[in-house]
Amino acid sequence: MELKANVPDGSLEKKWDRHRFELKLVNPANKRKYRILVVGTGLAGASAAATLAELGYEVEVFCFQDSPRRAHSIAAQGGINAAKNYANDGDSIWRLFYDTVKGGDFRSREANVYRLAQISVHIIDQCVAQGVPFAREYGGQLVTRSFGGTQVARTFYARGQTGQQLLLGAYQAMMRQVGAGKVRLRPRSEMLDLVVVDGRARGLVVRDLVSGELSVALGDAVVLATGGYGNLFYLSTNAKGSNVTAIWRAYKRGAAFGNPCFTQIHPTCIPVSGEYQSKLTLMSESLRNDGRIWVPQRQGDARPPSQIPENERDYYLERMYPSFGNLVPRDIASRAAKKVCDEGRGVGPGGLGVYLDFADAIRRLGENVIRDKYGNLFEMYERITDENPYQAPMRIYPAVHYTMGGLWVDYNLMSTVPGLYVIGEANFSDHGANRLGASALMQGLADGYFILPYTIGDYLARSRFEKIGPDRPEVRQARTDAETRIQRLLSVNGKRSVDSFHRELGRLMWDDCGMSRNEKGLQRALSRIPALREEFWRDVRVLGENEQLNQSLEKAGRVADFLEFGELVCRDALERRESCGGHFREEYQTPEGDPMRDDANLCHVAAWEYAGEDSPPKLNKEPLTFESVHLAQRSYQ
Amino acid sequence: MSWLGRLYDSTIGKKAIMAVTGVILFAFIIGHLAGNLQILIPDGGARIDAYGRFLHESPVLLWGSRLVLLASVFLHILTSVQLALRNRRARPQPYEFREWREASYASRTMMISGPLIALFVVYHLGHFTTGHFHGSFEPLKVHDNMISGLQVWWASAAYVAAMILLGTHVYHGGWSLFQSLGISHPRYTPLLKKGAAVVAVLITLGYVLIPATIWMGLVR
Amino acid sequence: MRLTLHVWRQKGPKDPGRIVTYDMPDVNPDMSFLEALDVLNERLIQRGEDPIAFDHDCREGICGACGMVINGIPHGPRRATTACQLHLRTFKDGDEIWVEPWRARAFPTIKDLVVDRSAFDRIIAAGGFVSVPTGSAPDGNALPVPKKVADLAMDAAQCIGCGACVASCPNGSAMLFVAAKVSHLGLLPQGRPERRDRARKMVEQMDREGFGACTNTGECEAACPKEIRLEFIARMNRDFLRGTFAERPEAE
Structure with missing residues (x-):
């Protein structure tokens, strides 16, 4: 497989402008003759669908939720970055670009990241115009704050619900096109396979989740905006429905999978409270702006936090990283929390937690200011834990939150299958080995509003499409495959529920391929996952039938894919013999415990290629070259 | 469709019509109360009889207001029935278990208090306007008709019951009409609710005073 | 337990x-x-x-x-x-x-506790947006929005579209949902140009979906997980009535 990144020539600042000029355009009168299929209605999918329809394309949109507005982008709390420099604190496109490349530990594509930083400023304008009620100063100007690991205030926000407001903006723009008849909306529809005809992505096999009916949707290009795969770990901050199926099916039809092992563990989540736990809840890391993280100095100190005097507390992030303190990037904060808990200094049930303390901030700013900034987060914490964070410090622990890996795409966001575009969290994209806070929303919207709508036109304008019908052998085959799989799931009729397998897989992944990884653990996981998968297909119990709303069947299909995909994640983690960003290999660390990158051998994107059911996947490498920034050891000391 | 048709067709338009006709009916209730409280003046009925004659000597005023009232009652009832049918259709299957948190008794029983008040109005018109339901009715003898009519205990009781219903109806309608017409303010709306309660109680007490005092023989 | x-x-x-x-x-x-x-x-x-x-x-x-x-x-x-x-x-x-x-009639049951809430999506499609195509936006700070207005708009914009308002209403009315969107967009200067048309179109779609009417009981406000207030319904009524009553006749 040849990985052509298609990065345009020229200086970094000029690449995107020049590329836009070089992209072929579709004649406006012809646009309505093209049908584009968009899967997923989060920030990326909804913004792409809206924009494509505005341009004049016929668009068909699919989501598994009952309404497109429920996509998991809605849960993003903290904010969205943009290099507006409204705060006049020295921000610039270059600085946002640099921070993102550095934050991603130099494992992302320079040109993509620079483009992202350039576009960031337009995103804010667009969202404001749509009526996103961003926070404002009394004079009516937009407010920004500094957020998770940056030293400039470039994060725009709408209370603790920025993702919700941005998503509603994109959703409403899309619904406008639904009303205008340009977008056909298919909620409660799950993509089960990709249809590839003559080497190009031409359609989808879709299951109607209410009737169980399988249908084939055909078009001229396919856009996957299906989000991340954090639920591989069972417990994550992702929505329960988030899954890998769409991109995994595309992978098995020929799309390369980029850097699957790059998963982000978010440091500020509410700790697990019991076996029944179904998901973890994130507390926005904006909390780290005013909260101080600490654990007792002494192991096994069981006193309530209020009784631990100041000099017996270890504000470990402030101690270890004096200049960034509590604002170090997510991966560093997460590993530090794991480290102190592994030392036996963790707090709360099971010793898996650290304190996030607002006492100082409340003293300094007053409870009202804190309430104004974080009121809804505090309420959420209290609702879940029954503890009042105004009085006692919060307890937090890291949890799987975001996946930087995803389908490999070129500069045009096209995967290795021509006509298959992948946007948002679903692609491997711009965050390298670690994503900075408030950058996911930026990337999703940049892809959907401002990149894909141009680049997809180039593909359409350069290609000729013959009309294909549902009776093409490739189409029939994809449909039959999906049908067979459903029948197989329903006919096992074993003893164990789908969730029990998912939980076991998640535990295994968390233990051996979680916050820190080593060869032994990864080898163990690689031998246990196939066994678990085999057991799944022998002993899973999926009740009911296909021709009805059957939530067990939906879950079963997704977990079956996770059981295949987990293996690829471990394989990738094993092959990446370095520590970078969210990927920490215990073998590769300095004596002080800092991660060690291997730029000489591993400065590349690992793009895995499916090689059939019985052969191991093939590893392709896209070398990463850095012309504008100097590869430096990431240091936040 | 014309704007008027669109307005009438919409749920909000219908609510606005209910609110406007409600205001008119409310004004009548106040005026009617003020007029009839003259029975309490101990002058053997001179003042209230004069009031009755005054109304009948100015047919433009009398029929003008009767027409406006009739139209309001008609529209108020028509829209409320249409809305109620719509509301009932909106939930074909009831809950097995239902709890109310906010909805006041008054608000939930508007469609009970309303029709009962309408029935009472029919009886009331037959009682004191046309005299059909009155044993010893004499045209234009307002004072005598009221005394003889309300000395019957069950008639008095019906009046008292109807006026309590009227109170609940006016309480909910009184503040809710502002909401329907789009007038709401976090500072004034709570006052409005309290005000509506006070006015409703005063109206009920005012009206109840008449049958109560007559039945107890305090007014003769 | x-x-x-x-x-x-x-x-x-x-x-x-x-x-x-x-x-x-x-x-x-x-x-x-x-x-x-x-x-x-x-x-x-x-x-x-x-x-x-x-x-x-x-x-x-x-x-x-x-x-x-x-x-x-x-x-x-x-x-x-x-x-x-x-x-x-x-x-x-x-x-x-x-x-x-x-x-509610407008939320037909699909299975057990699952209902079809697509009526809400159709109401949004009828007018719950600002018509601003991608790329046509001025600078984000070009139009100042007073903090109090932005905050009030945000109060309304918090709606999560769950449908609890409809479920709680004795009349199965969707007024609170529609009012939240009408208020959110109508309060902001960006949404003002379409304010009254938006209210009219969304209310008409709401009525077509078979939701009931508002009797101002306040149940929806109590049930709303985001505490969206009744006053937004008044705001919608105002926008709708003006939109229908006082709008200049349009050329057909």
Whole structure:
């Protein structure tokens, strides 16, 4: 497989402008003759669908939720970055670009990241115009704050619900096109396979989740905006429905999978409270702006936090990283929390937690200011834990939150299958080995509003499409495959529920391929996952039938894919013999415990290629070259 | 469709019509109360009889207001029935278990208090306007008709019951009409609710005073 | 703790449905209500019975997917809380709990506790947006928005579209949902140009969907997990009435 990144020539600042000029355009009168299929209605999918329809394309949109507005982008709390420099604190496109490349530990594509930083400023304008009620100063100007690991205030926000407001903006723009008849909306529809005809992505096999009916949707290009795969770990901050199926099916039809092992563990989540736990809840890391993280100095100190005097507390992030303190990037904060808990200094049930303390901030700013900034987060914490964070410090622990890996795409966001575009969290994209806070929303919207709508036109304008019908052998085959799989799931009729397998897989992944990884653990996981998968297909119990709303069947299909995909994640983690960003290999660390990158051998994107059911996947490498920034050891000391 | 048709067709338009006709009916209730409280003046009925004659000597005023009232009652009832049918259709299957948190008794029983008040109005018109339901009715003898009519205990009781219903109806309608017409303010709306309660109680007490005092023989 | 659940079971849209009682002898008070249903479903699967279908996704109170009437109140007894964020510690040991789907003609039941809320999407498609194509926006700071206005708009914009307002309303009315969007966009200068048309179009679509009318009972406000206020309904009424009553005639 040849990985052509298609990065345009020229200086970094000029690449995107020049590329836009070089992209072929579709004649406006012809646009309505093209049908584009968009899967997923989060920030990326909804913004792409809206924009494509505005341009004049016929668009068909699919989501598994009952309404497109429920996509998991809605849960993003903290904010969205943009290099507006409204705060006049020295921000610039270059600085946002640099921070993102550095934050991603130099494992992302320079040109993509620079483009992202350039576009960031337009995103804010667009969202404001749509009526996103961003926070404002009394004079009516937009407010920004500094957020998770940056030293400039470039994060725009709408209370603790920025993702919700941005998503509603994109959703409403899309619904406008639904009303205008340009977008056909298919909620409660799950993509089960990709249809590839003559080497190009031409359609989808879709299951109607209410009737169980399988249908084939055909078009001229396919856009996957299906989000991340954090639920591989069972417990994550992702929505329960988030899954890998769409991109995994595309992978098995020929799309390369980029850097699957790059998963982000978010440091500020509410700790697990019991076996029944179904998901973890994130507390926005904006909390780290005013909260101080600490654990007792002494192991096994069981006193309530209020009784631990100041000099017996270890504000470990402030101690270890004096200049960034509590604002170090997510991966560093997460590993530090794991480290102190592994030392036996963790707090709360099971010793898996650290304190996030607002006492100082409340003293300094007053409870009202804190309430104004974080009121809804505090309420959420209290609702879940029954503890009042105004009085006692919060307890937090890291949890799987975001996946930087995803389908490999070129500069045009096209995967290795021509006509298959992948946007948002679903692609491997711009965050390298670690994503900075408030950058996911930026990337999703940049892809959907401002990149894909141009680049997809180039593909359409350069290609000729013959009309294909549902009776093409490739189409029939994809449909039959999906049908067979459903029948197989329903006919096992074993003893164990789908969730029990998912939980076991998640535990295994968390233990051996979680916050820190080593060869032994990864080898163990690689031998246990196939066994678990085999057991799944022998002993899973999926009740009911296909021709009805059957939530067990939906879950079963997704977990079956996770059981295949987990293996690829471990394989990738094993092959990446370095520590970078969210990927920490215990073998590769300095004596002080800092991660060690291997730029000489591993400065590349690992793009895995499916090689059939019985052969191991093939590893392709896209070398990463850095012309504008100097590869430096990431240091936040 | 014309704007008027669109307005009438919409749920909000219908609510606005209910609110406007409600205001008119409310004004009548106040005026009617003020007029009839003259029975309490101990002058053997001179003042209230004069009031009755005054109304009948100015047919433009009398029929003008009767027409406006009739139209309001008609529209108020028509829209409320249409809305109620719509509301009932909106939930074909009831809950097995239902709890109310906010909805006041008054608000939930508007469609009970309303029709009962309408029935009472029919009886009331037959009682004191046309005299059909009155044993010893004499045209234009307002004072005598009221005394003889309300000395019957069950008639008095019906009046008292109807006026309590009227109170609940006016309480909910009184503040809710502002909401329907789009007038709401976090500072004034709570006052409005309290005000509506006070006015409703005063109206009920005012009206109840008449049958109560007559039945107890305090007014003769 | 021990709970007895009386859950509405309905195989499909045509099945009349009925209440089925389940005993949960050993639930943990720190579980969320949905986690309790998860546990129950695991047991039903073990017994070979069809698990209870219910919509859910983010489980952190923001996606608006979950929704069920718990003891006669949408999302259960705790104010400003969605079912996924309702924890069993809200109940007492030995409580009996009734669980039903949203009931409204405009929200037909699909299965068990799952209903079809696509009517809400159609209302948004009718006018719940600002018509601003991608790329045509001025600088974000070009139009100042006073903080108080932005805050009020945000209060309305918090709506998660769960449908609890409809479920709680004695009339099955969707006024609070529609009002939240009409107010959110109508308050901001960016949404002003289309303000009255938006209110008119959205209300007309709402009426077409078969929702009931508002009788100002305030149940929706009490049930709303995001505490969206009744005053927004007044605002919508105002915009709608002006939009219909005082608009200049349009050239057909």
